[in-house]
Amino acid sequence: MKTIIFLLLVSVFAFPLKAQESTGILYGKIFDHSTNQPIPFASVLLVGTGKGIQSDIDGIFRITNLPPQSYQLKVSAIGYNPEIKTDVTVNTAKPTEIDFALKESVLELEGVTITSDYFMxxxxxxxxxxxxxxxxxxxxxxxxxxxxxxxxxxxxxxxxxxxxxxxxxxxxxxxxxxxxxxxxxxxxxxxxxxxxxxxxxxxxxxxxxxxxxxxxxxxxxxxxxxxxxxxxxxxxxxxxxxxxxxxxxxxxxxxxxxxxxxxxxxxxxxxxxxxxxxxxxxxxxxxxxxxxxxxxxxxxxxxxxxxxxxxxxxxxxxxxxxxxxxxxxxxxxxxxxxxxxxxxxxxxxxxxxxxxxxxxxxxxxxxxxxxxxxxxxxxxxxxxxxxxxxxxxxxxxxxxxxxxxxxxxxxxxxxxxxxxxxxxxxxxxxxxxxxxxxxxxxxxxxxxxxxxxxxxxxxxxxxxxxxxxxxxxxxxxxxxxxxxxxxxxxxxxxxxxxxxxxxxxxxxxxxxxxxxxxxxxxx
The missing domain is CATH 2.40.170 (Maltoporin; Chain A)
Structure with a gap:
């Protein structure tokens, strides 16, 4: 009986005590994979939504008013290989943090187009x-x-x-x-x-x-x-x-x-x-x-x-x-x-x-x-x-x-x-x-x-x-x-x-x- 009562209390505690917001927040930092230096003014795009933003001078980005669901997030910056991360889940309980460690682009051949990859x-x-x-x-x-x-x-x-x-x-x-x-x-x-x-x-x-x-x-x-x-x-x-x-x-x-x-x-x-x-x-x-x-x-x-x-x-x-x-x-x-x-x-x-x-x-x-x-x-x-x-x-x-x-x-x-x-x-x-x-x-x-x-x-x-x-x-x-x-x-x-x-x-x-x-x- 004590165990049942405890589980019920845990279940009650797990529910929010006040109404939550109906939208979520996505934020993170973009930095160089090798040096860990922040990458300013990188492009951050939510694939398929048309929403996007740029990172600030410290490589920080923050996107608000997002419906709770899973997103694909694409990040690109000049001189770096673009990168896509899938299954980025946004919920209303707390802001979702996702960081990107971009790799410098090493291919500089004329006429070559570098595309983003899911598995960089x-x-x-x-x-x-x-x-x-x-x-x-x-x-x-x-x-x-x-x-x-x-x-x-x-x-x-x-x-x-x-x-x-x-x-x-x-x-x-x-x-x-x-x-x-x-x-x-x-x-x-x-x-x-x-x-x-x-x-x-x-x-x-x-x-x-x-x-x-x-x-x-x-x-x-x-x-x-x-x-x-x-x-x-x-x-x-x-x-x-x-x-x-x-x-x-x-x-x-x-x-x-x-x-x-x-x-x-x-x-x-x-x-x-x-x-x-x-x-x-x-x-x-x-x-x-x-x-x-x-x-x-x-x-x-x-x-x-x-x-x-x-x-x-x-x-x-x-x-x-x-x-x-x-x-x-x-x-x-x-x-x-x-x-x-x-x-x-x-x-x-x-x-x-x-x-x-x-x-x-x-x-x-x-x-x-x-x-x-x-x-x-x-x-x-x-x-x-x-x-x-x-x-x-x-x-x-x-x-x-x-x-x-x-x-x-x-x-x-x-x-x-x-x-x-x-x-x-x-x-x-x-x-x-x-x-x-x-x-x-x-x-x-x-x-x-x-x-x-x-x-x-x-x-x-x-x-x-x-x-x-x-x-x-x-x-x-x-x-x-x-x-x-x-x-x-x-x-x-x-x-x-x-x-x-x-x-x-x-x-x-x-x-x-x-x-x-x-x-x-x-x-």
Missing amino acids: KNPFETNSVTSFSYEEIRRAPGGFEDVVRALSVLPGVAQADAGRNDLIVRGGAPSENLYLIDGIPVPNINHFGTQGATGGPLSFINLDFVKETTFSTGGFPVLYGDKLSSVLEINLREGRKDKIGGKATISASQFGLNLEGPLSNSSTFLFSARRSYLDFIFKAAGFGFVPEYYDVLSKYNVAIDTKSSLSFLFVSAFDNVKYFNDTEDQRYDNSTILGSDQIQYATALQYKRLFNNGFYTLSLSRNFVDYNTSQRDSLLNPIFLNKSREGENILKFDLIYKTSKLTELNFGAEAKLIKFKADIYFPPFKTTFGETLPINSVVVNKLYDKYAAYLNYNQMFLQRFTANVGARLDYFDAVTTNYYVSPRFSLSYMLSPLTNINFSAGIFHQFPSYIWLSGDPIN
């Missing part, structure tokens, strides 16, 4: 890259509004288990995928994750706050390292700028609250908190165990001036499995389950500065994961106990400099200070002959250092070729061979504006997960 490709990208907007992820078949699960339908991507986000990319392993949120590395973005891997049953990133994602598979450049299979970049949007608003949400497994809005004329915030209600369902169904989880996401942005900005990010997840061992059957069933209690969070402070031909970012972040896994027999004696804590403090710098219209230089470096603590207990093992074999438990308390630096150069030539060459240095003081150099090269030839032939080669390395460092050195 970055001319400096020579590897397999797929981008998804919020709307594409939301409507992905079988994606369940999950930023990770939506990727499982892509070529070369499979799931190790249908019920988990353990992605196997091009024959790799679930531990070989890199996750970045606004450029900040995060070890895992899934609830009930497996230690040392990157999967879990479902993602804890709130899709309502996702601007777009970029997924790179195979042959990714030297900007990314210490992973072998893929890179998933998740870019979060900023909070709405007109007023503070929010909504209550409910899905097949969780309910929550979203809030966003301005804190001043130059700052905005995002905040969401969600909780599962699977524990109510499992308990009512008579299960002997109950999984429950919570997650929180918060982002704060402030524009210091027209060239620089500061952002703060916080994401966290709390996972717990409760057992009911009242009956013998429950104790027996629970003895086959590896319980998992986890706390994980990532927090970051990031400074971004634009200059004439590029931009740089400087970030200070921390990742922390507290694993508590256990398994007990039907008499509640421990079979396996593991309490591990992994903490990473990261200082990261990235620079993009466009030396000319056809060349781009990328440089970056990062330093990680890592603290790993593990207390793993194995009880003595009794053989079928009655002999007791002692098994040593593991106690680890270590500090590690990781460093990395990269240099990447992109060059377009003969108007159809793009070459990408770079090298990366990775260092980890916990292993015998503690540094690796990873040269990488890729080449792309444009047969037509819609067809490219790509080639890439390189050396990729990945250091072992921290939990594996606690094993026997002989292994």
Whole structure:
């Protein structure tokens, strides 16, 4: 009864408390893809409506009095390739934000007419890259509004288990995928994750706050390292700028609250908190165990001036499995389950500065994961106990400099200070002959250092070729061979504006997960 009353309250809260406007607002920013500089006086057209506007001196546009529906939005500017975005949904609840990162036009042949395309490709990208907007992820078949699960339908991507986000990319392993949120590395973005891997049953990133994602598979450049299979970049949007608003949400497994809005004329915030209600369902169904989880996401942005900005990010997840061992059957069933209690969070402070031909970012972040896994027999004696804590403090710098219209230089470096603590207990093992074999438990308390630096150069030539060459240095003081150099090269030839032939080669390395460092050195 309490659950029913709660759901009714959520339903009432989800309805507006006053009459909404009958029209919506569409706004956004247009900027250079490489330098992030704003593009003034760009043309913005709502395809098929005859409505349009120009961006202002800061690249900002705003269209009002739009009937709520989906639109196609075309943006063009002198010296840039036009771009069309589809499924731009305008509603009356809040203004819709859509940004455009235009690519400079590189074809200057006389008599050639460049037309806008729905699937524009970055001319400096020579590897397999797929981008998804919020709307594409939301409507992905079988994606369940999950930023990770939506990727499982892509070529070369499979799931190790249908019920988990353990992605196997091009024959790799679930531990070989890199996750970045606004450029900040995060070890895992899934609830009930497996230690040392990157999967879990479902993602804890709130899709309502996702601007777009970029997924790179195979042959990714030297900007990314210490992973072998893929890179998933998740870019979060900023909070709405007109007023503070929010909504209550409910899905097949969780309910929550979203809030966003301005804190001043130059700052905005995002905040969401969600909780599962699977524990109510499992308990009512008579299960002997109950999984429950919570997650929180918060982002704060402030524009210091027209060239620089500061952002703060916080994401966290709390996972717990409760057992009911009242009956013998429950104790027996629970003895086959590896319980998992986890706390994980990532927090970051990031400074971004634009200059004439590029931009740089400087970030200070921390990742922390507290694993508590256990398994007990039907008499509640421990079979396996593991309490591990992994903490990473990261200082990261990235620079993009466009030396000319056809060349781009990328440089970056990062330093990680890592603290790993593990207390793993194995009880003595009794053989079928009655002999007791002692098994040593593991106690680890270590500090590690990781460093990395990269240099990447992109060059377009003969108007159809793009070459990408770079090298990366990775260092980890916990292993015998503690540094690796990873040269990488890729080449792309444009047969037509819609067809490219790509080639890439390189050396990729990945250091072992921290939990594996606690094993026997002989292994």
